[in-house]
Amino acid sequence: MSGDQHGTGGGFRPADVLNHAQLLRQGEQAARMLTRLGVRGGDPVAVLLPMGLESVVVTLACIRLDAQRVTLPIGDHQGYVRHRIASSGTGVVITADSYQGEGRPVQVKAGLDRALTRCPEVRSVVVVPQHSRPVPWTPGRDLWWHEALAGERLPPEPYPGAMSSTPPPEGHRAEPPVSRLVFDDPLERRSADDADEGWGEHPPEDAAGDLARFVNEKPPHHL
Secondary structure (H helix, E strand, C coil), X not given: CCCCCEECCCCCCCCCCCCHHHHHHXXXXXXHHHHXXXXXXXXXXXXXXXXXXXXXHHHHHHHHHCCEEEECCCCCCHHXXXXXXXHHCCCEEEEECCEEECCEEECHHHHHHHHHHHCCCCCEEEEECCCCCCEECCCCCEEEHHHHHHCCCCCCCCXXXXXXXXXXXXXXXXCCCCCCCCCCCCCCCCCCCCCCCCCCCCCHHHHHHHHHHHHHCCCCCCC
């Protein structure tokens, strides 16, 4: 649908339900997408999204890249949005096409486009489809979220704690599992599969790495 002057985003929206491994994997896909759009460590990424799964995924992607998330308010704030985008120097904005607010649809992308009239440095606008409604489109700059993610194919990487009922091939010696899920009380003693030393136990200058380890802990005892 990208490139259409009045796209609709396909009209299909999957259920906002992901397990921990799937959420991390989609965050990695989004990080690759942002990298392809030119985002590097320390770069700002403007986000104009209602609360939802995609907002969490974008945050995970920014953590992976050590990029800076610049959260923008939804509503009639075009002047402020323009100022924040211009002052941050971001080249990438992630937004929704629209959302349902107080019983009426709010045209988020249309409002953003008006704010971007004086922000020529923005080179890419990624649009998350929320409703099947016509949306203004700038060919070459705008792209649909689901199409952009679909282009980022990740190699097969099963979650280390996943359990499989498939027996090994005949004559093949079963290897011991790489890791084992342990559901002991983490406050009583450290679990064998903890991926980090705990939240806040690293020096302040490693805050981004500390947060990344915290998010990637398996299983997520902190959630």
